[in-house]
Amino acid sequence: MNFAVKPRVQSSQINGAAYYRNLLSTQPHPLQNLDALAVIVPYHRGQEICSQGRSVEHWYFLISGAARRCAIRSDGRRQIVDLLLPGDFFGLAFGDQSDATVEAVAENTVVASYPRPRIEVLAESDPKIARELRDIAFEVLSRMETQLLILGRITALEKVGSFLLEMSARLSNGDTERIALPISRYDIADYLGVSVETVSRALSHLKQRGAIKLLSTRTVSIVHRDVLEEGERDARANSGC
Amino acid sequence: MNFAVKPRVQSSQINGAAYYRNLLSTQPHPLQNLDALAVIVPYHRGQEICSQGRSVEHWYFLISGAARRCAIRSDGRRQIVDLLLPGDFFGLAFGDQSDATVEAVAENTVVASYPRPRIEVLAESDPKIARELRDIAFEVLSRMETQLLILGRITALEKVGSFLLEMSARLSNGDTERIALPISRYDIADYLGVSVETVSRALSHLKQRGAIKLLSTRTVSIVHRDVLEEGERDARANSGC
DNA sequence: CGTATCATTGAGCTTAGTCAAAAAGTGTGG
DNA sequence: CCACACTTTTTGACTAAGCTCAATGATACG
Numbered sequence A, B: 001m002n003f004a005v006k007p008r009v010q011s012s013q014i015n016g017a018a019y020y021r022n023l024l025s026t027q028p029h030p031l032q033n034l035d036a037l038a039v040i041v042p043y044h045r046g047q048e049i050c051s052q053g054r055s056v057e058h059w060y061f062l063i064s065g066a067a068r069r070c071a072i073r074s075d076g077r078r079q080i081v082d083l084l085l086p087g088d089f090f091g092l093a094f095g096d097q098s099d100a101t102v103e104a105v106a107e108n109t110v111v112a113s114y115p116r117p118r119i120e121v122l123a124e125s126d127p128k129i130a131r132e133l134r135d136i137a138f139e140v141l142s143r144m145e146t147q148l149l150i151l152g153r154i155t156a157l158e159k160v161g162s163f164l165l166e167m168s169a170r171l172s173n174g175d176t177e178r179i180a181l182p183i184s185r186y187d188i189a190d191y192l193g194v195s196v197e198t199v200s201r202a203l204s205h206l207k208q209r210g211a212i213k214l215l216s217t218r219t220v221s222i223v224h225r226d227v228l229e230e231g232e233r234d235a236r237a238n239s240g241c
Numbered sequence C: 001c002g003t004a005t006c007a008t009t010g011a012g013c014t015t016a017g018t019c020a021a022a023a024a025g026t027g028t029g030g
Numbered sequence D: 001c002c003a004c005a006c007t008t009t010t011t012g013a014c015t016a017a018g019c020t021c022a023a024t025g026a027t028a029c030g
Helices: A016-026 A030-037 A116-125 A127-151 A156-170 A185-192 A196-208 A225-230 A235-240 B016-026 B030-037 B116-125 B127-151 B156-170 B185-192 B196-208 B225-230 B235-240
Strands: A039-043 A048-050 A058-064 A067-072 A078-084 A101-104 A109-115 A178-180 A212-216 A219-222 B039-043 B048-050 B058-064 B067-072 B078-084 B101-104 B109-115 B178-180 B212-216 B219-222
Touching: A016 A030, A016 A039, A016 A058, A016 A109, A030 A109, A030 A116, A030 A127, A048 A058, A058 A116, A067 A185, A078 A127, A078 A185, A078 B127, A109 A116, A116 A127, A116 B127, A127 A156, A127 B078, A127 B116, A127 B127, A156 A178, A156 A185, A156 A196, A156 A219, A156 A225, A185 A196, A196 A212, B016 B030, B016 B039, B016 B058, B016 B109, B030 B109, B030 B116, B030 B127, B048 B058, B048 B109, B058 B116, B067 B185, B078 B127, B078 B185, B109 B116, B116 B127, B127 B156, B127 B185, B156 B178, B156 B185, B156 B196, B156 B219, B156 B225, B185 B196, B196 B212
Parallel strands: none
Antiparallel strands: A039 A109, A048 A101, A058 A109, A067 A078, A067 A101, A178 A219, A212 A219, B039 B109, B048 B101, B058 B109, B067 B078, B067 B101, B178 B219, B212 B219
């Protein structure tokens, strides 16, 4: 009973384990030296990666796909407190109070998990590893701060705008103006603390105004970054000329 | 030009330096062993403790008083992204993008600052210190997460309610039902992402309903914790009987 | 090809923001 | 100690942004 969720390895076209291990080694990240300790597991869409209890036992690294960390309120409402994209670490220090669980949001989300006790022990003897763990914590801190700044914005238009900019920055695949949103409108809504309808309306609004293009429902192309940053306010001044 | 802001030591009733150093040593915290390295400085209300530039050079520990970390938006609106209370560390890893500055919010806010390069060097050779730094990072992470959960709440009543509960938990001076709010309504508003008037109304509402008592404008006594947790929703059910 | 989920759009209602003014503290100097 | 100016807090009236409910289109998936 090591894993509460039993993940099936999808040996679709390629030999799973070896392929993912290679994927991990080619992606530069702080714990590179500890990759031998990592267990690599692919998850299905919606599958639980870790829940409150297990989070203290491992550090996780998202190799591919996407995941969300959710907190469920007493009223049944869901809040997405963290969005995990390729290259992100998670699972370090979930608040004691928030019983947050992490779920895969894309099909075939691949996660490497490092056993916490082992890396702690290694950090005791290897200051380089200790420093890397610290750097990872800072990285997570910075991600949370970004999220905090987005949530603190007032209008829905601003929130959606800065969300798109954040996605653009974090999914930077060379071509930064074209974003493949990894999550549904529902997820965006719960991530930004607004209703689904409002997210949809904000996107339509931005599209109508020419700030973005919707190549498909999940693919956004940014036309005018400045409009996304500033929300409604200065939009008149910008579109007026 | 070590300090951009020149703080005057207030040798009010007691010898400043020695008094604060004693205060620091009596307050248990992770970097206790490094207190000899710390520079202890008292600040006036509104005084800047550190700005974006300086934040990378030091780790800070708030000994007494209170401070706020603010980000100023392009539209001039202020967001308080972190509230520092006695026992809190800060200054570790401000996001690159948020040019946040930390300001004292109470008169005579005393802060210990540890030079970052020095402690980094020490962490290289002492795994115990390395671990303590990590623990501090997790502590900050947990604080940010709490803030994220509060900001994610929908109604203003819920936000104010959970803010009071957070204050109650963090200012736990034995008597947890009586809270001495360290910040103004304006600050609360910018911390929760609502307007001042809304904060005031929410407090009045909670008072009228009997969930809290306002002993003075800045002193709140919690009567019914459950109402604060749940916001409006179940309030009828609770007060109805 | 049908079904379920996701996305968009509209109409009415509620909440919170804005503007404005009064009330309550706070601190200063006479 | 009081009067004064200043800030903070509260309350009211109006307005607007976003939520809810509801219906329709689009997509994905078996």
